[in-house]
Amino acid sequence: MSHIYIFSPSGAVRDQAAFRRGVRRLQALGHQVEIDPGALLSHQRFAGDDAERVAAVARAAASGADVALMARGGYGLTRILPGLPWKAMAKAAARGTRFVGHSDFTALHLGLLAQTGAVSWAGPGLTDDFGGEAEPDEIMAACFDDLLLGQGEGTGWRLPTARGAAAAVADPALERLRARPVLGATLWGGNLSILVSLLGTPWWPEVRGGVLFLEDVNEHPFRIERMLTQLLHAGVLARQKAVLLGSFTGYRLTPHDRGFTLATVVQRLRGLVEVPVLTGLPFGHVPTKVLLPMGAKVDLALEGRDAWMVWGHA
Missing domain, CATH: 3.50.30.60 (LD-carboxypeptidase A C-terminal domain-like)
Structure with missing residues (x-):
C-alpha cells in the first residue's frame, strides 16, 4: 500500500464527481489517499488564491507521501513559482516522494529541475486520468503501479x-x-x-x-x-x-x-x-x-x- 497525497496547485476542481471517483479508485487499489485541505478551494479560476496554493505545495512536500499527485492542471503554477519551497520539495524527492502530474504541472517539473536538479515525474492527474467515467487506461495504470513499486525502468x-x-x-x-x-x-x-x-x-x-x-x-x-x-x-x-x-x-x-x-x-x-x-x-x-x-x-x-x-x- 502506498501513501498518495492529492493537492491542487493550479486550476480549481470543477468536476468534483470525477475527483471523488479518482480517490475511490485509488483507495480500492489499497492505497492510503490523503487529500490536501485546500484541494477543493476555488478562487476565480484557481484552486485557491496564490498564497493558498503555495501552502498546498508546501504541505505536499511535508506530507511524507510516496506520491504527491496533482488533482488537475489548468493554469496557475507560473503565477506562484517565485514562492514555491524548492529546497523542501528537493528534500522530499530525496526522501522518496514522487511529484506526479502533467500539463500546467510542467512548470513545477521544470522549476524543480532548474532550481535543485531533483527528479520528478511527468504523468497522470487525479480527475482526468483516475476519475473519468470510464475505467483508467490500462497502460497508464500499469505505469503508475510500476512507479509505486519502484519497478519502472x-x-x-x-x-x-x-x-x-x-x-x-x-x-x-x-x-x-x-x-x-x-x-x-x-x-x-x-x-x-x-x-x-x-x-x-x-x-x-x-x-x-x-x-x-x-x-x-x-x-x-x-x-x-x-x-x-x-x-x-x-x-x-x-x-x-x-x-x-x-x-x-x-x-x-x-x-x-x-x-x-x-x-x-x-x-x-x-x-x-x-x-x-x-x-x-x-x-x-x-x-x-x-x-x-x-x-x-x-x-x-x-x-x-x-x-x-x-x-x-x-
Missing part, C-alpha cells in the same frame, strides 16, 4: 508510419540514432506552451545534450510550429540529443489551412534541425500515457520503427 513505442512525399526519404538524423543510441542524456520537457513560457526565467533548466519531450492540447499546428520555432531560434533544439513528440490534441483544422497540418510542422522541423525528431511518444492529454522521470538520465535507441527509452539504471 523505461518505455517503448512504435513510430507512426510516415506519410506523403517524405515517406520515401530516409531521415539522416533517425538513421544516425539507429546506428548509435543516445546514452546517459537528461530527460526533460512536458507541455510545450508552459515550457516556452519559462524560457529566459530562473525556472528554465539549461539542459544540454538532453532528450526533450513535448506535448500540448488545444493548440493549432501553426501555434505549435511558432513555439517550436522559438525553441529553434533560441538554440534549445540544437543543444539536444533528441526531440520526442507526444500527443498534440484538441485542435481543429480549417479550410484556410490548405494542407498545413501537424505532419507539415514535423516535416519542416526535421529539415531544420540535425537532431533526431521522434513522433508517437505515448504522452500528453490522452488516456494512454506513460510516466517519465523528469531530470533523470536515460538511454534512447531506435530499431526500425521501434523506439526504446531506458532509465532504470539511473
Whole structure:
C-alpha cells in the first residue's frame, strides 16, 4: 500500500464527481489517499488564491507521501513559482516522494529541475486520468503501479508510419540514432506552451545534450510550429540529443489551412534541425500515457520503427 497525497496547485476542481471517483479508485487499489485541505478551494479560476496554493505545495512536500499527485492542471503554477519551497520539495524527492502530474504541472517539473536538479515525474492527474467515467487506461495504470513499486525502468513505442512525399526519404538524423543510441542524456520537457513560457526565467533548466519531450492540447499546428520555432531560434533544439513528440490534441483544422497540418510542422522541423525528431511518444492529454522521470538520465535507441527509452539504471 502506498501513501498518495492529492493537492491542487493550479486550476480549481470543477468536476468534483470525477475527483471523488479518482480517490475511490485509488483507495480500492489499497492505497492510503490523503487529500490536501485546500484541494477543493476555488478562487476565480484557481484552486485557491496564490498564497493558498503555495501552502498546498508546501504541505505536499511535508506530507511524507510516496506520491504527491496533482488533482488537475489548468493554469496557475507560473503565477506562484517565485514562492514555491524548492529546497523542501528537493528534500522530499530525496526522501522518496514522487511529484506526479502533467500539463500546467510542467512548470513545477521544470522549476524543480532548474532550481535543485531533483527528479520528478511527468504523468497522470487525479480527475482526468483516475476519475473519468470510464475505467483508467490500462497502460497508464500499469505505469503508475510500476512507479509505486519502484519497478519502472523505461518505455517503448512504435513510430507512426510516415506519410506523403517524405515517406520515401530516409531521415539522416533517425538513421544516425539507429546506428548509435543516445546514452546517459537528461530527460526533460512536458507541455510545450508552459515550457516556452519559462524560457529566459530562473525556472528554465539549461539542459544540454538532453532528450526533450513535448506535448500540448488545444493548440493549432501553426501555434505549435511558432513555439517550436522559438525553441529553434533560441538554440534549445540544437543543444539536444533528441526531440520526442507526444500527443498534440484538441485542435481543429480549417479550410484556410490548405494542407498545413501537424505532419507539415514535423516535416519542416526535421529539415531544420540535425537532431533526431521522434513522433508517437505515448504522452500528453490522452488516456494512454506513460510516466517519465523528469531530470533523470536515460538511454534512447531506435530499431526500425521501434523506439526504446531506458532509465532504470539511473
